[in-house]
Amino acid sequence: MAGREKKELHARGYLQTIFECRCPRCREGKLFMHPLSFRFKKTMEMNERCPVCSQITDIEVGFYYGTGYVSYLIALVITVISFLLWALIIGFSFSDTRFAWWLGLNSFFLLLLQPWLMRFSRSLWISFFVRYDPDWKINKPNDGERIIPGQMNNW
Numbered sequence: 266m267a268g269r270e271k272k273e274l275h276a277r278g279y280l281q282t283i284f285e286c287r288c289p290r291c292r293e294g295k296l297f298m299h300p301l302s303f304r305f306k307k308t309m310e311m312n313e314r315c316p317v318c319s320q321i322t323d324i325e326v327g328f329y330y331g332t333g334y335v336s337y338l339i340a341l342v343i344t345v346i347s348f349l350l351w352a353l354i355i356g357f358s359f360s361d362t363r364f365a366w367w368l369g370l371n372s373f374f375l376l377l378l379q380p381w382l383m384r385f386s387r388s389l390w391i392s393f394f395v396r397y398d399p400d401w402k403i404n405k406p407n408d409g410e411r412i413i414p415g416q417m418n419n420w
C-alpha cells in the first residue's frame with residue numbers, strides 16, 4: 266500500500282452540507298467560527314471566507330437579511346407539525362390545560378432551537394447562491410458579485 270495516493274474523502278451531499286453548516290462550494294469548510302451555543306453573538310460569527318476553498322461567505326451587503334424570513338417560516342412549519350401531532354396524540358380541549366401545555370412546550374422548543382435555526386437558515390440561504398464545484402481545488406472562487414467597499418461611494 267506504500268506510496269499509494271490517499272483516497273479522496275467521500276463528498277458530502279447537499280442536505281448534509283446544509284445541516285452541518287458547511288461551505289456550499291467545497292462542502293468541506295465550516296461557515297461558522299464557533300461551535301453552536303446559546304451565546305448568540307458568538308454563535309453567529311461567520312468565517313469571512315471558507316477556511317478550505319476561500320469562498321466568500323458574505324456575498325454582498327445585507328446578504329443574510331432574508332434569512333430572518335427563512336427561520337420564521339421554518340419555525341411556523343414546526344409549529345404546525347407539533348400542533349397536528351399534539352392534536353392526534355394528546356388532543357385539544359379549551360376546558361382543560363392541554364392547549365396551554367402545547368403552547369408553552371412549543372414556544373420553549375422553538376426558543377431552544379433558535380440558535381440552530383438561525384445558523385441553518387444562513388447555511389440554506391448561501392446554498393441558493395453558491396453552487397457546488399467538484400473542482401474547487403483547481404478553480405478559484407468567484408468574487409465577481411462582491412461589493413467592493415471602496416466603490417460604494419463612487420457615484
Ligand SMILES: [Zn+2]
Nearest residue numbers: 288291315318
Ligand atoms: Zn469552501
